[in-house]
Amino acid sequence: MQGLYVHLPFCRQKCHYCDFRTVAHGEKRIDAYMEALTRELRFTAQHFHTKEWTTLYLGGGTPSFVPVKKLKIWMDTFYRYYPKVESEVTLEANPEDITKENIREWKSMGINRISIGLQSTDEKMVKKCGRAFISDWKERIRWLREEGILNFSLDLLLALPGQRMQDVEKMTDQILDIKPPHLSVYSLILEEKTYFGYLARQGKLLLPDEDLERNLVHYVTERLKNAGYNHYELSNFALPGYEAIHNSFYWERIPYLGLGLGAASHWEELRWKNSDSLQRYLKLAGTEKLWEDKEKIGMVEAMSEALILGLRKIEGVEISRLKNRYDEKIFEEFKRDIRKNIQRGILERHGDRLCLSPKGIDLGDIANRDFFR
Numbered sequence: 001m002q003g004l005y006v007h008l009p010f011c012r013q014k015c016h017y018c019d020f021r022t023v024a025h026g027e028k029r030i031d032a033y034m035e036a037l038t039r040e041l042r043f044t045a046q047h048f049h050t051k052e053w054t055t056l057y058l059g060g061g062t063p064s065f066v067p068v069k070k071l072k073i074w075m076d077t078f079y080r081y082y083p084k085v086e087s088e089v090t091l092e093a094n095p096e097d098i099t100k101e102n103i104r105e106w107k108s109m110g111i112n113r114i115s116i117g118l119q120s121t122d123e124k125m126v127k128k129c130g131r132a133f134i135s136d137w138k139e140r141i142r143w144l145r146e147e148g149i150l151n152f153s154l155d156l157l158l159a160l161p162g163q164r165m166q167d168v169e170k171m172t173d174q175i176l177d178i179k180p181p182h183l184s185v186y187s188l189i190l191e192e193k194t195y196f197g198y199l200a201r202q203g204k205l206l207l208p209d210e211d212l213e214r215n216l217v218h219y220v221t222e223r224l225k226n227a228g229y230n231h232y233e234l235s236n237f238a239l240p241g242y243e244a245i246h247n248s249f250y251w252e253r254i255p256y257l258g259l260g261l262g263a264a265s266h267w268e269e270l271r272w273k274n275s276d277s278l279q280r281y282l283k284l285a286g287t288e289k290l291w292e293d294k295e296k297i298g299m300v301e302a303m304s305e306a307l308i309l310g311l312r313k314i315e316g317v318e319i320s321r322l323k324n325r326y327d328e329k330i331f332e333e334f335k336r337d338i339r340k341n342i343q344r345g346i347l348e349r350h351g352d353r354l355c356l357s358p359k360g361i362d363l364g365d366i367a368n369r370d371f372f373r
Contacts (some may be wrong), residue, residue: 007260192291316355
């Protein structure tokens with residue numbers, strides 16, 4: 001199994017919370033970028049001897065912002081090198097790009113899963129984030145289903161500026177009205193180099209306090225679980241059979257390659273990332289000179305990653321599998337930290353399985369910091 005991630009960095013505008021590598025108002029650069037991405041695809045096919053991918057994930061940025069004709073040219077080239085993708089072909093999309101015509105075009109390219117950046121159903125919340133609010137978002141989701149794309153996900157943000165419990169209660173009601181097969185629910189993280197980060201430094205950003213944020217997360221989690229969703233990862237919920245396959249590769253440390261601006265790769269215990277500079281990417285795509293921070297991952301670091309990423313899954317990790325995959329002697333290095341976190345009530349052990357406790361789930365990634373090496 002292996003996954004391919006393709007970064008399409010273009011956006012209509014930069015959201016106030018986003019620190020991803022994006023290019024706002026970049027319509028004039030799309031042609032040059034797609035040509036560079038084709039060179040990188042050709043290089044990948046020549047140097048990485050895999051005949052097919054388990055998953056293909058088109059992320060961004062806003063991949064749906066790329067005109068369908070330009071995207072189709074690249075996808076046609078992709079299928080010439082790799083005629084089959086075993087399971088998921090995911091496209092990230094904003095609600096305003098979900099039109100009947102686009103859905104049909106995307107489907108014709110083999111795209112069978114759409115990840116929708118909804119963020120909120122509240123117009124005020126969406127506009128505070130610097131995004132366009134699309135009032136007919138429910139109808140656009142209905143179009144997806146009518147056109148046969150039944151596998152889709154909604155992204156939601158909690159702890160937004162000025163967000164109250166009654167706002168989240170109303171949003172959850174609206175979401176459950178349409179019962180999407182998958183949901184990714186995140187709490188807002190303030191990043192320094194964002195507009196929200198700037199406002200926070202100026203003392204001009206009113207955010208929910210920690211207690212309210214925790215209550216918002218608990219409320220949504222319980223409502224979704226009661227509605228039949230499997231809370232299978234810290235931020236992800238799915239109806240049975242709709243768990244995200246591509247994203248699970250990251251948590252399971254399954255090999256993946258990343259194409260495009262700033263994209264990361266993990267292949268045969270090597271790790272690297274593409275340059276974050278658009279100018280360098282356009283010039284060097286299709287050569288190894290594009291790669292930065294290339295390093296071999298040692299066994300201790302690999303075990304560390306396996307614990308940190310694996311414990312994001314609600315079911316946790318199998319200890320025997322970790323020992324077999326890496327090294328039982330290396331696992332000994334982590335036993336003291338495991339025991340300590342069990343005693344602190346952050347981890348729980350159930351037979352061969354190690355997982356976060358409810359307290360650990362509340363703490364999120366902070367719960368796993370003792371495993372960094």
